[in-house]
Amino acid sequence: xxxxxxxxxxxxxxxxxxxxxxxxxxxxxxxxxxxxxxxxxxxxxxxxxxxxxxxxxxxxxxxxxxxxxxxxxxxxxxxxxxxxxxxxxxxxxxxxxxxxxxxxxxxxxxxxxxxxxxxxxxxxxxxxxxxxxxxxxxxxxxxxxxxxxxxxxxxxxxxxxxxxxxxxxxxxxxxxxxxxxxxxxxxxxxxxxxxxxxxxxxxxxxxxxxxxxxxxxxxxxxxxxxxxxxxxxxxxxxxxxxxxxxxxxxxxxxxxxxxxxxxxxxxxxxxxxxxxxxxxxxxxxxxxxxxxxxxxxxxxxxxxxxxxxxxxxxxxxxxxxxxxxxxxxxxxxxxxxxxxxxxxxxxxxxxxxxxxxxxxxxxxxxxxxxxxxxxxxxxxxxxxxxxxxxxxxxxxxxxxxxxxxxxxxxxxxxxxxxx
Amino acid sequence: xxxxxxxxxxxxxxxxxxxxxxxxxxxxxxxxxxxxxxxxxxxxxxxxxxxxxxxxxxxxxxxxxxxxxxxxxxxxxxxxxxxxxxxxxxxxxxxxxxxxxxxxxxxxxxxxxxxxxxxxxxxxxxxxxxxxxxxxxxxxxxxxxxxxxxxxxxxxxxxxxxxxxxxxxxxxxxxxxxxxxxxxxxxxxxxxxxxxxxxxxxxxxxxxxxxxxxxxxxxxxxxxxxxxxxxxxxxxxxxxxxxxxxxxxxxxxxxxxxxxxxxxxxxxxxxxxxxxxxxxxxxxxxxxxxxxxxxxxxxxxxxxxxxxxxxxxxxxxxxxxxxxxxxxxxxxxxxxxxxxxxxxxxxxxxxxxxxxxxxxxxxxxxxxxxxxxxxxxxxxxxxxxxxxxxxxxxxxxxxxxxxxxxxxxxxxxxxxxxxxxxxxxxxxxxxxxxxxxxxxxxxxxxxxxxxxxx
Numbered sequence: 114x115x116x117x118x119x120x121x122x123x124x125x126x127x128x129x130x131x132x133x134x135x136x137x138x139x140x141x142x143x144x145x146x147x148x149x150x151x152x153x154x155x156x157x158x159x160x161x162x163x164x165x166x167x168x169x170x171x172x173x174x175x176x177x178x179x180x181x182x183x184x185x186x187x188x189x190x191x192x193x194x195x196x197x198x199x200x201x202x203x204x205x206x207x208x209x210x211x212x213x214x215x216x217x218x219x220x221x222x223x224x225x226x227x228x229x230x231x232x233x234x235x236x237x238x239x240x241x242x243x244x245x246x247x248x249x250x251x252x253x254x255x256x257x258x259x260x261x262x263x264x265x266x267x268x269x270x271x272x273x274x275x276x277x278x279x280x281x282x283x284x285x286x287x288x289x290x291x292x293x294x295x296x297x298x299x300x301x302x303x304x305x306x307x308x309x310x311x312x313x314x315x316x317x318x319x320x321x322x323x324x325x326x327x328x329x330x331x332x333x334x335x336x337x338x339x340x341x342x343x344x345x346x347x348x349x350x351x352x353x354x355x356x357x358x359x360x361x362x363x364x365x366x367x368x369x370x371x372x373x374x375x376x377x378x379x380x381x382x383x384x385x386x387x388x389x390x391x392x393x394x395x396x397x398x399x400x401x402x403x404x405x406x407x408x409x410x411x412x413x414x415x416x417x418x419x420x421x422x423x424x425x426x427x428x429x430x431x432x433x434x435x436x437x438x439x440x441x442x443x444x445x446x447x448x449x450x451x452x453x454x455x456x457x458x459x460x461x462x463x464x465x466x467x468x469x470x471x472x473x474x475x476x477x478x479x480x481x482x483x484x485x486x487x488x489x490x491x492x493x494x495x496x497x498x499x500x501x502x503x504x505x506x507x508x509x510x511x512x513x514x515x516x517x518x519x520x521x522x523x524x525x526x527x528x529x530x531x532x
Numbered sequence: 533x534x535x536x537x538x539x540x541x542x543x544x545x546x547x548x549x550x551x552x553x554x555x556x557x558x559x560x561x562x563x564x565x566x567x568x569x570x571x572x573x574x575x576x577x578x579x580x581x582x583x584x585x586x587x588x589x590x591x592x593x594x595x596x597x598x599x600x601x602x603x604x605x606x607x608x609x610x611x612x613x614x615x616x617x618x619x620x621x622x623x624x625x626x627x628x629x630x631x632x633x634x635x636x637x638x639x640x641x642x643x644x645x646x647x648x649x650x651x652x653x654x655x656x657x658x659x660x661x662x663x664x665x666x667x668x669x670x671x672x673x674x675x676x677x678x679x680x681x682x683x684x685x686x687x688x689x690x691x692x693x694x695x696x697x698x699x700x701x702x703x704x705x706x707x708x709x710x711x712x713x714x715x716x717x718x719x720x721x722x723x724x725x726x727x728x729x730x731x732x733x734x735x736x737x738x739x740x741x742x743x744x745x746x747x748x749x750x751x752x753x754x755x756x757x758x759x760x761x762x763x764x765x766x767x768x769x770x771x772x773x774x775x776x777x778x779x780x781x782x783x784x785x786x787x788x789x790x791x792x793x794x795x796x797x798x799x800x801x802x803x804x805x806x807x808x809x810x811x812x813x814x815x816x817x818x819x820x821x822x823x824x825x826x827x828x829x830x831x832x833x834x835x836x837x838x839x840x841x842x843x844x845x846x847x848x849x850x851x852x853x854x855x856x857x858x859x860x861x862x863x864x865x866x867x868x869x870x871x872x873x874x875x876x877x878x879x880x881x882x883x884x885x886x887x888x889x890x891x892x893x894x895x896x897x898x899x900x901x902x903x904x905x906x907x908x909x910x911x912x913x914x915x916x917x918x919x920x921x922x923x924x925x926x927x928x929x930x931x932x933x934x935x936x937x938x939x940x941x942x943x944x945x946x947x948x949x950x951x952x953x954x955x956x957x958x959x960x961x962x963x964x965x966x967x968x969x970x971x972x973x974x975x976x977x978x979x980x981x982x983x984x985x986x
Contacts, residue, residue, distance in 0.1 A: 188554065188555045188556060190555065190556045190557055190558045191558070192558045192560075192561065193927065193976060194974075195926055195927060195958070195974050195976045195977065196927070196975070196976035196979070197561070197973050197976075199557070199558055199560070201555060244927045244976050244978070245927060245928060246928075247927065247928040247929045247978065248927075248928035292929040292978065292982070293985055294981050294982060294983070294984045294985060295984070295985055296984060296985070296986055298981065352984075352985035352986060353634075353986065354632075354634050354635055354985050354986050355985050496558070501926065504925075505925075510926070510928070510930065511925075511928050512928055513927045513928055514926075514927070516558055518557075518558055519556065520555075520556050522554070
């Protein structure tokens with residue numbers, strides 16, 4: 114297997130993710146990092162530093178190409194306050210992926226690279242006829258970022274890095290039922306489907322390694338507004354007599370992909386053991402409302418607004434790795450991810466709650482150039498209930514009252530080729 | 533390397549499937565009957581309790597009456613079978629009902645009456661109403677009679693002069709022919725022996741008068757506003773009978789305000805005036821406006837506070853039958869005041885205020901009687917006023933009291949849709965749960981249909 118075929122495998126995978134960090138953020142860029150609770154800003158592990166802390170890239174010894182792919186298995190139980198049966202998601206598996214290629218002189222002060230990753234996304238397909246159908250039946254948010262990156266070692270201990278994060282591909286697909294019944298007793302249905310405009314943001318970081326036993330890092334990824342203009346609006350099952358109220362054919366929407374600041378510390382008490390701690394701060398408070406505009410009436414109005422009022426959220430991550438032999442490394446970690454969604458604001462497109470994650474991983478080095486990483490994450494969202502009264506109090510009755518419980522399992526595999 | 537890849541992938545896939553199979557579970561909500569016994573539930577009431585919708589009762593509409601929905605939920609906590617007085621096979625459409633077939637050019641809905649598979653016998657009752665085929669099944673649990681009021685339920689209140697079993701086709705069909713002229717509703721409900729009951733009566737003691745524009749019909753002795761004295765005597769007798777003097781648990785509902793019904797809010801004076809002023813066929817249209825006859829016989833320009841009934845839209849502007857005011861000066865369109873809209877199409881401000889204050893008086897009698905017989909009151913009056921002001925948003929659907937588009941009221945503008953009845957059932961359940969420490973699960977109203985669009 115050569116570099117070219119690795120790239121081909123990467124492009125064959127779908128760039129889709131289930132929400133696997135707070136809100137619709139996804140932190141699955143590096144398979145080694147995945148095995149360690151998602152830490153990375155305070156370490157210079159491998160080429161995935163381009164995502165976690167571009168400043169650390171110059172301190173990564175090897176150059177190389179690495180590819181990672183995950184499969185998310187999300188399982189959810191929902192019970193509506195008004196309604197009775199437990200609802201489960203229609204099964205869907207999605208595959209967040211990443212690709213990193215780093216190069217530069219072996220002993221030089223700088224490194225450069227290109228990263229492809231999927232930092233935000235969501236894919237949920239609710240049960241047919243579930244109680245929240247008039248809010249949402251299906252959502253598929255995808256984003257692929259391409260990030261050219263340079264990193265420079267100012268001294269032997271201090272390096273900085275900068276990446277230009279380009280939203281290369283983004284798409285939104287939202288579907289819901291319309292509470293208008295036709296003569297066959299069917300409800301109307303609407304699908305909004307569109308692609309995001311290309312946008313540019315920054316991913317910058319500083320990495321400091323004062324000794325062989327300690328490293329610290331800070332990184333910042335800027336906010337990008339994913340904007341869709343002229344997306345397609347498609348109606349089905351609408352009764353003829355109601356069509357006058359549903360004339361829209363195009364929609365526009367802006368979804369903020371919020372800024373993330375991370376502080377990380379790595380401790381290497383022995384040559385074989387690494388322990389790291391990361392704290393992420395995500396500025397979800399920028400997500401105030403989800404506003405759609407239409408070029409004609411949709412339900413009698415040419416715009417719609419739905420309150421979000423997210424709050425900034427912290428994620429704590431702790432992980433470590435232990436080198437059992439020269440070829441074999443094992444990893445473990447955990448994370449606690451505080452939900453940005455306030456009580457009474459939980460909506461079906463992000464049925465969010467505080468999350469506890471437990472992770473494990475391993476690497477096997479097969480020869481001088483190749484290595485394989487595997488990881489698995491188990492993420493449990495706390496059971497979360499919002500009542501009809503919560504919705505009435507917050508004037509957020511455009512969503513459904515009930516209890517959600519979600520668990521996600523994400524096995525991942527990464528292939529590395531170093532030179 | 534490739535070997536390792538091949539060896540690892542199936543393992544990983546298996547791991548994913550095994551772990552991915554850990555579907556979280558949520559415990560079913562607690563369902564408990566509390567101190568109530570739902571094994572034999574009986575409902576007493578009028579058209580609202582019978583499942584009357586879209587201007588009629590059919591087997592389909594009965595199946596989604598609020599007592600039927602309640603019984604379905606009671607079954608989850610030990611409730612028994614619930615029998616309704618259904619129409620025979622081939623007569624499923626019962627009284628017939630309205631169907632929505634589209635919009636007219638002016639945006640008003642086109643309605644047609646379903647006349648096939650009805651249960652009419654062809655005979656006419658002494659009251660002039662068409663007779664419905666007799667119900668021959670087992671003793672029903674749903675004892676509701678569309679049209680019935682408190683006064684018409686108790687024969688003694690009219691000195692036995694107005695036998696309701698030969699006036700009302702819905703009561704007539706429930707009674708054996710021999711009993712129809714003698715048995716009153718009070719006696720009829722006394723035959724039932726419920727373990728739990730609901731009673732929602734009193735609406736027609738104000739509503740019949742209101743929907744008739746505040747005009748009591750000469751041919752119907754129960755079409756006026758009921759007086760408080762007889763209402764009180766009748767209501768206490770009915771509640772004492774069905775609750776076996778307060779020993780049977782149940783719930784009673786009071787009378788919602790009538791003015792918020794789509795029947796009175798859909799045709800608005802301001803909109804009619806605007807259409808008159810824009811009508812090129814009317815001479816001096818810009819100075820013309822709608823003229824009405826009030827309950828006191830006064831003819832005057834309509835005010836925004838006057839409520840026009842739903843059926844007035846078919847009358848206003850129709851060619852006049854008065855030769856002195858031929859077309860195009862139609863009914864109501866005149867500043868000469870010689871061709872006003874008749875009183876039965878308008879609830880003027882005085883009539884409305886009389887109805888509102890009588891409703892409040894009757895509701896206080898209901899509250900007092902309920903206390904006397906130890907029954908909780910489901911306060912439909914304040915429940916519906918809240919919906920009028922705020923709508924009823926549930927599971928991401930905002931239902932309102934608007935005609936057709938609101939989905940809570942059916943095409944007749946007075947009676948709820950199935951969804952409206954589901955909302956009513958949930959409100960009964962809320963009060964029942966609260967009163968008897970029960971946990972009867974509520975329904976998802978959106979599972980019940982609103983208005984079906986063509």
